[in-house]
Amino acid sequence: MSQISNIYSGKIACIDKANIDTDQIIPKQFLKSIKKTGLGPFLFDSWRYEDEGFLGKEMSKRTLKKDFVLNKEAFSKANILIARENFGCGSSREHAVWALKDFGIQTVIAPSFGDIFFNNCFKNGVLAIQISEQNIEKIFSNQSESNPIEISVDLVNQKIFSDHLFKENFEIDSYRKNCLIEGLDEIGYSLKYEKDINMFEEKIKKERPWIINE
Amino acid sequence: MSKRTLYDKIWDDHFVASRDDGSDLMYIDRHLVHEVTSPQAFEGLRENNLKPRRVSSILATPDHNVPTTLRKNDLDGIKDPISKLQVLTLDENCNEFGINQFKLNDQRQGIVHVIGPEQGLTLPGMTIVCGDSHTSTHGAFGSLAMGIGTSEVEHVLATQCLITKKQKNMLININGAIEFGVTAKDITMFIIGKIGTAGGTGHVIEYSGEAISSLSMEGRMTLCNMAIEAGARAGMVAPDDKTYDYVKGRPLAPKNNDLLKAINYWKTLPSDDGAKFDQVYNFEAKDILPQVTWGTSPEMVVSVNDTVPNSSDKNIQNALDYMGLKPGTKITDIELDQIFIGSCTNSRIEDLRAASEILKDNKISKRIKRAIVVPGSGLVKEQAESEGLDEIFIDAGFEWRDAGCSMCLGMNPDQLNQLERCASTSNRNFEGRQGYKGRTHLVSPIMAALASLEGKFSDVSNC
Numbered sequence: 001m002s003q004i005s006n007i008y009s010g011k012i013a014c015i016d017k018a019n020i021d022t023d024q025i026i027p028k029q030f031l032k033s034i035k036k037t038g039l040g041p042f043l044f045d046s047w048r049y050e051d052e053g054f055l056g057k058e059m060s061k062r063t064l065k066k067d068f069v070l071n072k073e074a075f076s077k078a079n080i081l082i083a084r085e086n087f088g089c090g091s092s093r094e095h096a097v098w099a100l101k102d103f104g105i106q107t108v109i110a111p112s113f114g115d116i117f118f119n120n121c122f123k124n125g126v127l128a129i130q131i132s133e134q135n136i137e138k139i140f141s142n143q144s145e146s147n148p149i150e151i152s153v154d155l156v157n158q159k160i161f162s163d164h165l166f167k168e169n170f171e172i173d174s175y176r177k178n179c180l181i182e183g184l185d186e187i188g189y190s191l192k193y194e195k196d197i198n199m200f201e202e203k204i205k206k207e208r209p210w211i212i213n214e
Numbered sequence: 215m216s217k218r219t220l221y222d223k224i225w226d227d228h229f230v231a232s233r234d235d236g237s238d239l240m241y242i243d244r245h246l247v248h249e250v251t252s253p254q255a256f257e258g259l260r261e262n263n264l265k266p267r268r269v270s271s272i273l274a275t276p277d278h279n280v281p282t283t284l285r286k287n288d289l290d291g292i293k294d295p296i297s298k299l300q301v302l303t304l305d306e307n308c309n310e311f312g313i314n315q316f317k318l319n320d321q322r323q324g325i326v327h328v329i330g331p332e333q334g335l336t337l338p339g340m341t342i343v344c345g346d347s348h349t350s351t352h353g354a355f356g357s358l359a360m361g362i363g364t365s366e367v368e369h370v371l372a373t374q375c376l377i378t379k380k381q382k383n384m385l386i387n388i389n390g391a392i393e394f395g396v397t398a399k400d401i402t403m404f405i406i407g408k409i410g411t412a413g414g415t416g417h418v419i420e421y422s423g424e425a426i427s428s429l430s431m432e433g434r435m436t437l438c439n440m441a442i443e444a445g446a447r448a449g450m451v452a453p454d455d456k457t458y459d460y461v462k463g464r465p466l467a468p469k470n471n472d473l474l475k476a477i478n479y480w481k482t483l484p485s486d487d488g489a490k491f492d493q494v495y496n497f498e499a500k501d502i503l504p505q506v507t508w509g510t511s512p513e514m515v516v517s518v519n520d521t522v523p524n525s526s527d528k529n530i531q532n533a534l535d536y537m538g539l540k541p542g543t544k545i546t547d548i549e550l551d552q553i554f555i556g557s558c559t560n561s562r563i564e565d566l567r568a569a570s571e572i573l574k575d576n577k578i579s580k581r582i583k584r585a586i587v588v589p590g591s592g593l594v595k596e597q598a599e600s601e602g603l604d605e606i607f608i609d610a611g612f613e614w615r616d617a618g619c620s621m622c623l624g625m626n627p628d629q630l631n632q633l634e635r636c637a638s639t640s641n642r643n644f645e646g647r648q649g650y651k652g653r654t655h656l657v658s659p660i661m662a663a664l665a666s667l668e669g670k671f672s673d674v675s676n677c
Contacts, residue, residue, distance in 0.1 A: 016528070017529065017532070019511045019513075019529070021511075023623075023642065023646065024645060027646055028625050031250050032279065032296040032297055032299075034253035034254065034257075035253075046645065052650040055296050056296070086412040086415070086445070089412065089445065090442075090644060092361040092362060092363055093250075093363075094254075094364040112415060114445070115416065115446075115447050116347060116361055116363060116442075116447060119362075120363035120364075120365065173379065174235055178235050185262075190233070190369065190373045191372070193231045193239055194373075196230050196231035196239070197230055197241070201241075201268075208227075208476070209468075209475070210337070210473075210475070212268070212270070212271075
């Protein structure tokens with residue numbers, strides 16, 4: 001589990017699409033990696049490059065699509081990504097979050113998320129924030145290359161805001177929030193309950209012997 | 215005692231403890247592992263000097279990267295060195311930690327979601343996870359089966375528990391009997407078309423009604439497989455006699471007294487009359503016609519006798535642009551290049567039987583550049599061959615392949631070429647899913663077989 005600052009501000013990049021699936025965030029050919037790192041260059045690969053990418057391809061020979069938001073000078077250093085509803089739907093590939101993180105995205109904001117992706121974000125210290133459709137709309141309609149929006153996040157007080165544009169309180173489960181703030185080792189934390197797990201196993205060995213059959 | 219749903223009961227029977235941060239630990243009965251989403255989890259165990267807590271709960275197999283030809287060459291058949299390394303890494307991890315693996319050359323190898331039920335690993339009332347979103351498939355047995363990320367894979371390996379919070383209950387009733395030519399695939403796609411790809415977010419879906427209970431176990435697996443495409447991590451169908459009959463006698467299923475005890479327990483699982491669901495949908499089976507997707511999201515779906523929509527919505531226009539389709543085009547006018555019958559959605563024996571019935575004594579259209587059929591497991595392949603289905607497929611012009619995920623996501627060499635259009639029995643029509651710039655139309659095995667003969671879609675009810 002990675003830690004995240006309690007309060008931070010950042011530049012945003014907006015992708016005006018609904019239902020962005022994890023196949024788009026990181027296409028299948030990059031799932032062959034046995035590492036969590038190094039996936040940033042392939043984030044949104046099919047949308048970002050003119051050619052088809054693969055692991056080991058000479059990156060300097062690839063051509064960027066000029067129109068894609070992360071290829072524009074004003075947004076290429078963004079650390080907050082904003083999209084429409086149901087962001088991260090589809091495949092459970094955690095590689096999607098590893099790619100976002102490796103690229104430098106620390107926060108993703110949308111009106112709603114795919115459940116598995118949402119969960120995967122917090123496991124890697126990426127904050128996923130659900131905000132209202134109205135505020136998402138405000139952000140999209142005010143974002144411009146000449147005047148990129150900055151957004152601030154106050155995790156402890158669960159507030160997200162941008163000067164004069166909007167301010168919203170967001171929901172986050174307490175266990176996810178604590179993990180992000182304290183950078184907890186989740187497995188270590190769960191293993192504090194080993195006695196409960198042992199007791200549970202003893203119980204089901206009696207009640208449902210076909211479950212633990214060894 | 216209050217009235218409970220199937221999900222409530224499984225939750226209650228797997229609740230281990232509440233952590234003091236407000237999350238809950240849910241016990242995991244079975245864990246399926248494949249080569250793509252597990253290497254980083256095993257690496258994490260090693261880094262922290264941990265071991266899998268209950269090795270006997272795990273079954274591993276390589277399925278995503280595996281070639282579907284020349285299986286006799288074993289690992290040497292994997293041409294891409296990066297794919298090969300991933301499969302080898304699974305081998306090494308299973309060896310190191312003593313995990314049961316059906317290796318590439320094992321007759322029992324196949325897609326994880328096909329081999330779990332086939333082996334009797336999947337049982338009613340269980341909690342089952344896998345680093346794969348289509349784990350929802352196993353809910354067909356009345357189990358709580360969920361796709362998880364790699365960090366969660368590592369957590370389950372180390373603790374046999376998942377950190378979670380209870381989700382909401384959703385009930386989807388399909389009333390009445392389905393019409394001729396309509397399959398479980400059409401039901402599940404119809405539902406996604408109605409409730410959308412985020413319709414089930416935050417919920418566990420229970421499917422019920424006459425149209426559901428009359429489905430075979432294979433059909434129920436197809437149905438639950440695509441619960442994730444409706445946004446729900448888990449879909450389920452209450453266990454009944456069909457479920458018990460399917461399970462009995464399988465290698466990993468309980469036997470003798472244990473089986474009797476298990477069936478008695480399983481009979482207590484169906485949702486109580488009057489149990490509370492947070493959301494309920496009712497659909498009429500007679501309204502469900504054979505379905506075909508036209509866009510780049512599974513919710514972009516219509517009946518085969520319908521047309522591609524005309525809309526000013528930007529998402530729809532982008533999808534049509536990618537798919538190379540004009541608004542108002544009849545679905546039955548869409549011409550195809552490839553046919554794919556396979557995937558964890560539709561690669562079981564019943565799917566192959568249904569497709570082969572259409573293909574018997576027929577030839578695929580000259581338009582079709584390639585038609586492949588990929589059985590879900592080595593055992594499905596063996597069964598199909600014993601029934602002579604392989605000959606029907608081959609005579610019709612299909613290629614008869616070895617088991618794996620294949621062209622559902624093209625992590626192996628089975629892919630569409632750019633701009634090629636495919637009728638596919640898989641589960642996702644996302645951009646590039648079956649190959650860079652490839653175009654996918656999701657359909658049932660019957661529809662795929664019919665489309666292979668015509669070179670375009672046609673309505674099975676006209677047959």
